[in-house]
Amino acid sequence: MGHKLAQTARYILLTAALLFALAPVYWMLTISFKTEVEQFAVPPPWFVFTPTPNHYHDAFVTRGFGNYLLNSAIVAVTSTACALVIGTLAAYALARFQLPWRLNRRLSLWILSTRMFPAIVTAVPLFLMMRDVQLLNTRLSLIIVYTGFNLPFVVWMMRGFFADLPRDLEEAALVDGDSRMGALVRVVLPLVAPGLAATAVFCLIVSWNEFLFALVLTQTDASTTLPVGIAGSVTQFEIKWGVMSAAATVAIVPILVFALSLQKYLVRGLSMGAVKG
Amino acid sequence: MRPALSLFLIFLVLLASCTKPRKQLTLAVVAGVEGEALKQAAVDYEAQTGVHIEIAQFPYSNLFEKELIDLKARSRAYDLIMMDDPWFQRFAHEKVLTDLTPLLQRLGQSGPDPDFVDTSIALCRDPYKTGSLYALPYVGNSQLFFYRKDLFEKYELKPPATWDDVLTAAKTIHEKENTGADGEKMYGYVMRAAQGNAAVADFMPIFWAFGGEMFDASGKPTVNSPQGIAALQFMIDLGKLSPPGYASFNADDVGAHLLQGTAAMSINWPAWISAFSDQSKSKVIGKMEFTTLPGAEKSGQAEIGNWLIAIPRDSTNAQAAAEFLVWATSAAQMKRSAQRGNPPTRKSLFQDAELVAKNPAYPAQLRSLESSRPRPRTPYWNEIENAFGIFLSKANSGELTAADAMNEANAEIEKILQRAQ
């Protein structure tokens, strides 16, 4: 009896948590489909309203959100690819070669520490540097910054995945006459492919969501990303709630698809590889 | 995992296929009605001349930093910039704007058209009124006093000529409209006291009317003068008749209350006027009246808040930019801008029969504009406004008394000026 009661209480609490987590997102979704009149209606219509696609049309056809979406996609994909290539090589070296002067550990910790820098600390100098090399307001500047931003994460994640693999496999490949590079590409990488994909998705999410650097480094539609565009739909006299919600809804679709595909590696990724959930 | 990635890539390719034509001029504008009119003008201009103009649009709070960053960094992202007039002094101080006179001369004009309102063109010169011309005025905003004609008639109140009249009227309306029966709550007054620009803009006309001055003749801050403290105390008293939370209101909240008919009076910008007759937005069609600002010790003076257009010093297309600038501020084009809801900066347009018929507030607007006062002309206005606004907002939210807020604000402003020295 007591057990059943406890079970019921457990479900009630969990359902409350679930509603609390989802209700705000659902509310935003409804706003993106409501007319102005219904957006401001009191009492708020949670379920019953007449949906309109106008805000989506306004955001992506009339306004430049289509362009921002493109910028976001290009920046996220390119910077992820760069971080993966550079980071995987470094991670392999740290995981598989014994370096002198305890460098394996020292370098790893140093790489981790760069990830701990608060973004605003590097935002000011990076802005001035980008200005000096005339890269302000280009997608390239964001790609460079995000590559650096994701790199420590890739190194830590991939180092963990490499460490999980038994060394015998590479040795066997080497005995079979492969070069070390060959062993890495033909034997090791296929085995860590799922981990690599999970790491890639994490990097995509981080780059897709990033706001501060994008805010600082972009100036026109040529480089503005979705988060900056969304933040920009606040005008002096009114806030375009519908447009803002429509753009935000579109911004979270790829994120949700990715996040749900990640479940297996989620905890490991979120804790920089420290907890192997 | 794989379907997710391929989905993303398809998405990317689709987007990549829609590329834009090459631009020839880039124009930084503010998001909202002022920028919207200029965007429209840019489209017309392209149709007429074939010159493509790319628009970079930012919310008010970001526009200044984007422009100054670009101009100081010489990254040449913009060929024309739209700016709120209190920013002008900073741009001029940084020497990042093009002197327009030679460009105008090349277009056959000896100087700015005398048709521009004097107070507007004065803003475009550095030093103020007398110096070289670095911008042209595009939107002729100056504050107006908005009130509900119908309620004033209903309770036999006289049109507000002084701030005391305003307080009395607000009290009357507040008491009589909220009898506790049914319907929405009605507030006597609505103002915006969010930190920064909002609080300062709504405070300045009261401050000036009470005889306050931000600086004395030697340039020392004097906001904590007895007049200044009295003005802030008055603002707080009036705030008691404002909707709760007004200490974080921005223009959008004030507009929402007026349009929904839940507040009776306010200071606001003329750009709002057209919204009151828009059926999809307004519940108070035909009930609003617009007049010049009330006075107190001194006669009422509005704060001027014009939008100017300037050309960055490093623009590689200065002449093409100047051609657009002259075209956009010409009487014919500004009339179109006025038809799109922006107050003009030309005397002839304020008297244009067609426009006046559509905008009955134009005579009041011209009077307000011609007698208006600019915010202090200092390159450090942004820092000063930020600090001043924080303390005004704190006083209005009840965190500080009027005297404490003004003393602290004065000390902060003094620090800012000392650092600048």
Place this chain on the structure above:
Amino acid sequence: MQKSRRFFNARNKRELLLPALFLAPAMAVLLALSIYPLIYSITISLQQQTGPDVSWGLGNFTRLLSDNFFLTALAHTFVYAVAALTCEFLLGLGLALLLNKQIRGRGIFRASLLIPMMLPTVVVGVVWRLMLNSNFGAINGTLKEFGLNTESLTWTASPKLAMLSVIAVDVWQWTPFVFLVLLAGLQAIPQEPYEAALIDGSSRWQTFRHVTLPLLKPSILIVLLLRTMDLLRVFDQIFILTEGGPGFATETISLYIYRTAFRFFDFGYAAAMSFVLLALTNVISALYIKFLQAKETI
């Protein structure tokens, strides 16, 4: 074993070449994007713009001490970090303990709780601006439905409630993170110590205190470390939700640095403040990592 040593031990110079080549690009990128900016930052923080001239000195750092805005922002950052961390940790731990049982629908709970923390912080700001708006937001609207007087509940507009509101938003977004990591930690704990505790006749609380908590310590530390770093640098949500207002009520260090750098263009002073933030972050993370290293979890 012998063979493996030979393969991976890079003792002589030739064998160091390959790992060096592998590491070089990453080192180059990190040097360019974090070490060089840091040095750049030091240089500009020692420069002061006085009128048209630039002078060198510690002026930007001494100014910190007399800048009330800075000190207030610092205090806000601490209040924000401590309050949010406490709530997120307690709620996350509670949820993890609740879900650390085989129950039906666990996958759904897990997947839904994942959503808030994956959202772009800008979107989180937008979502909650919609929810918390005192005139037509869903929260006050719904409370009114239940007959509550919401007139004084102005959330982000009230100096008293604004800080609470932004903290609540952080808790909403990041409790799931604490929950997921702790849940993974709980599930990695073997059964034996529990069985031993059962035999000893320990109470539930004793078991939790002496078995669960010590074994969960590595996960707890990692969660606290990562959350603390993020909380100290919070920017995006507050920037969207309140922009530091009303008044100065929710201004954190990152926001104040941003304002100083990009609105007032005082890069030197902004860099000086950045150093304080960086030093704080480093001291705190060093403390955590000391704990972590003792446990050999990394």
